[in-house]
Amino acid sequence: MNRKLIGVTALLLSIPFYAQADAVSDLEAEYQAQGGTNFNATAGEALWNKEFIDAKKGDKRSCTKCHTADLKKPGKHARTGKAIEPMAPTVNPKRLTEVKQIKKWFVRNCKWTLGRECTAQEKGDFLAYLKNL
Amino acid sequence: MTQRKRKGGVRETKVRVWDIPIRLFHWTLASCFVIAWFTLDNRYLDVHIFAGYLMGGLILFRLLWGFIGGPYARFRDFAFNYSKVQNYLKDVLNKHPPRFLGHNPAGSWAIYLLLGLGLSVVITGLLTFGGEERQGPLAGLLNFPQGRFAHELHEWLSWLMLGVVIIHVMGILVESMLHRENLVVSMLTGFKTSAAGAISTLSHWKIGATMLVAIITAGLFWFQGHLTETPEQLYQPFHGPALPDNSLWREECGACHLAFHPSLLPARSWRAMMQKQASHFGEDLFLEQDAVNKIETFLVENAAEQGLTEAAWKINRSIPQTEILLRITETPYWIKKHQEISDAVWEHPKVNGKIDCAACHIDAAAGTFEDAAMHLPDDVEATATSE
Incomplete structure (x- = not known):
């Protein structure tokens, strides 16, 4: 009885990790199908820290503006001040677990930060960088 | 009872005119009025509301005390009709008003007006609180437009009351000067001087002490949330209804x-x-x-x-x-x-x-x-x- 309980608990606890692996590998396959190759964490990190000038307002934007450079710490929404939970999956196991969520935030945040949607290659690089944090 | 001589050689005694409940009522009511006036900003609504409840309670007590209180506190001691007030005011203009140990005719009318206005202010306040804020014993009795109307009435009555308060204070100053006595100090100590033979009222200190304890207890109860709040868990005096969520x-x-x-x-x-x-x-x-x-x-x-x-x-x-x-x-x-x-x-x-x-x-x-x-x-x- 007791052993069974431990087994079930362990199984339940491991769900987030499977989910993450699933969501990320599903998306990586999708981005590869769209033309992305050799996803690279270093390229992802460089893009994460890169500054873009907004075409309309002229202000500097980057992923770090809201998420900060340390992804294990909470961030702060640049426009609303709302607290953002840490990005690193080791600190925040909910990250990178849902395909729908990842896609939504890629659209929203690429458009605001880069002024356009990210390419399949860029998104793959981002995932490569983020998934091992 | 101490005796002393006044100008002219008439023997005069110290007489207790205002018992403790009356004095406590007077100064607490005045404080409530001032506090309510300075807590109009919504942020201090709980203080404003407390001042209003206290004011209502005090006035109800005063109405009761007007029938069962000491001789100078009873309404029958200062039930003057209009012509008496008129005559008194004429005498004031001639700078020779007769002296009353208790309330004079003009002062008595100020008191009736203040009691009436005070009660109306409290009632319209409760209606506003219930109609606009959906709080208090009359919560939801009025809808928003009606609550807004009660609010405007509440404000007008308060201004009217302020007017009567100013007239009342001016009357006190004028009479103090004309009779060369300090009526403000009398309302603090309870004593006036008078020709021998005038009745002194009892101090009624037990009732006064009960009132004081009741006021302090009510205050502590009402404001306890401010004492126990923490920076993480701020105290919210009033909670609105649970709104639809999704x-x-x-x-x-x-x-x-x-x-x-x-x-x-x-x-x-x-x-x-x-x-x-x-x-x-x-x-x-x-x-x-x-x-x-x-x-x-x-x-x-x-x-x-x-x-x-x-x-x-x-x-x-x-x-x-x-x-x-x-x-x-x-x-x-x-x-x-x-x-x-x-x-x-x-x-x-x-x-x-x-x-x-x-x-x-x-x-x-x-x-x-x-x-x-x-x-x-x-x-x-x-x-x-x-x-």
Whole structure:
């Protein structure tokens, strides 16, 4: 009885990790199908820290503006001040677990930060960088 | 009883005219009036309301004491008709008014007026509190428009009462000068001097002590939340009704900013906002159509028109029907309520600009925006100079 309980608990606890692996590998396959190759964490990190000038307002934007450079710490929404939970999956196991969520935030945040949607290659690089944090 | 001689050689004694309950009533009532006058700002609503309850209680006590109290406190001691008042005022103009040990005819009318006005102010206050704030014993008795009417009546009666208070104080000063006695000190000590033989009232100190204990106990009970609050768990004196909630709305809208309650904008604004989700204040929300529909339904069903809160009702009536505003901060009611806030406050790091209602409204997430749930962060309070 007791052993069974431990087994079930362990199984339940491991769900987030499977989910993450699933969501990320599903998306990586999708981005590869769209033309992305050799996803690279270093390229992802460089893009994460890169500054873009907004075409309309002229202000500097980057992923770090809201998420900060340390992804294990909470961030702060640049426009609303709302607290953002840490990005690193080791600190925040909910990250990178849902395909729908990842896609939504890629659209929203690429458009605001880069002024356009990210390419399949860029998104793959981002995932490569983020998934091992 | 001490005896002393006055000018002219008449033997006079010290007489206790005002018993302790009367003096306590007088000065506490005066304090309530002043406190209520200086706590008009919504942030101090709980203090204002307490002053009102206390005022009501004191007046009820005074009415009772007018029948069972000491000789000078009883109404029959100062039941003067109009012609007596007229004659007295004529004598005042001739600078030779007769002296009354208790209330004089003019003063008695000021007292009746103040008691009547005080009670009316308390009652209209309760009606306002129940109609506009949906709080107190008369919560919900009046609807918002009626509550607003009661509010205006409450204000007019208060001004009228202030007028009578000023006349009352001037009368005290004039009579003190004409009779060369200090009536203010008499109301503090209870004593006046008089020809021998005048009756002294009992001090009734037990009743006075009971009143004092009751007032202090009520105060501690009413304000205990302020004593036990912590910076993390701020005290909210009044809680509004639990408003309709929706998990999808809270999750999606609340991901980037405070999930602004539907009651803060009219339905037409919410429809326009959800239709333009691809350019939501410069962001593409990229929500699935199903989510858009569900959120829009929730927003429209509980929009400002439904009048779920005082803020909802007031925001809605402030917007011209032809206008479709997308920002709550563009609505005339919002602008009016926040016009006194200086730029320094908005730019304060703890305030985050006009988008973060929760910086100062403790109940922003609940959407109730109770008047007394406003709380400027402590170091912001120092920045606020305009209030």
